[in-house]
Amino acid sequence: MNKYLLIIATVAVFAITSANVFSQVKGKVRGGFDFGIAGHNGGPFETYLISYVSSLNLGYNIQDNMNVGFRVSYVEFSYWFQTNFLGTYSYYFKAQSPAFMPFVGGGLGLYSIKFIFVEERYNKIGGHLTTGFELGKFRVALEYNLVQAPVIGSTKFSNSYLGITAGFYLGGGNRKKEARLAAAAEREKLVAAERELLAQEVARRETFSHFSVDYVEQEIIKWAQRGEFEPTADWEQRVTEESRRAKTAELFRAAEQAFIDERSKTMPVGNITLGAYDADNEKFLINNDIYGEWLAPVPIGDALEFRNNWNNLVKTPQWVVRNDRIAFDGYIFTAATTSAAGDFAPQQPQQAQQPATIHPPPSDGATPRRSADNVSAGNSKSAVGANLIFGAGGKYTHFGIGAKFLYNASDKIRLAGEFDFFPKQDMMTWWDFSVYGHYLLQQTDRFALYPLVGLGMKGYKMEIPEVVFMGQRISEGFTESGSIFVFSLGGGFDYSLTSNWIINGELRFKLFSGDLVGGYRTNICVGAIYRF
8 A cells, every 4th residue: 555546536526526525414414433453564563553543524515426534543553643734525325225325435644643752742634535334324444544654864764554443423404304305395396397498389389370270181181182072083183283282371370369279269359458549549548457558549420429429339350460379469349239430449459368388487587597507617618827835744834826727527527727837945946737626616606616526746856056165166066857757736715806707826746756855845726717
């Protein structure tokens, strides 16, 4: 076991967790206790040691299948013991039963080591990988802890160990209940989708374009059939391609009246009332409680008779095809007796009211609000950014600048390529190129958090000048350069100022493949991102 295994396995864990599966209860807090045995290779003593390990855990379910938290562990062997303070991440896989949940996870943090034969305590950066399962509230886990080896004198003491633990946890929500609620919600979504499809089909069938096609097809079939008493020669002469086209055009013209005749049978008519007469324009104001008001033209010589006979007039509603649907077009007023009372068609026909389920109006006319899951992704998948970087840890502290390109593979997964440069300081110049993966956890429309993992290369150049004292060369200068493999783990946040500009901050822990430059660093990054 070595740090390469930790790096590869951690990357695999974050790759696996891009799937969207259900196992936990989002928004719940949980805590637990684990106890077990640990094995250690003994470091320079070449012996394998067995002891015990215990830990306390506190976590928060950020997603139905993800948990982040804090862990304190204690392990003791024959000549050393350590206390670990780690930030943790766990991912739960979907299983057949909500009671049984396999998981993988990892952590990063501080390992405080104390050797019995040395007074000094050594604080080292380390991490662990774990896998196991939970059965109800019972938990079994296998974990490997990789710790930076302290050097005492000229001897390097390994403190990495493998452990197996069992324990329990409290809280976290009721998985079985949540599974039932999720299943019920899914069924309700399916029912709602079916209702929507049905409503759309009903709406489509209510249109004139749909009716006219069906009407023409049915009438053409009837027309093209040979009559019982029709000779073959007459039928072949009647039904030709030219006559078929002409009949089709004729039927399409007739379809409008057929559509009006059929649909008007079920259309609401409403109640109408007679209003004041405008003598200058010779029009009566008429109101319909469904279709509103309009002005009906009535000659001034017929106006008084029209008003006196209003209750005895036959009011026949008129319909037209408008916007591919049947629409109200006013009334024809006729006398109930044989004497005509006039044909008073309105000049301002009102469109018939349609069912709200077919054409629902917008609630307030406002532009729909963008989904919270898309804020970090924005309207564009690509973005560029720049960082100011403070790097500390290992043997050197540096300030640097960085430039990066970001690409949203989905609403949740974002990839970033970044080049960082640290000018010469303490005889060291650095550069760093890494590729990162971000998992966006939306908090509000403007603010998002995300864990990150990355792989890359770090280059360095060390320039040691020669030392001359009183004309005598004390030491010769030299220059050394090279590159080393680097693994990154951490987290960050986005805050959207506008639809294009984002303020961004990140905390990264970087582990190196060698100890020449200290083996690890912590980078604090603050910058801006521009979506394009």
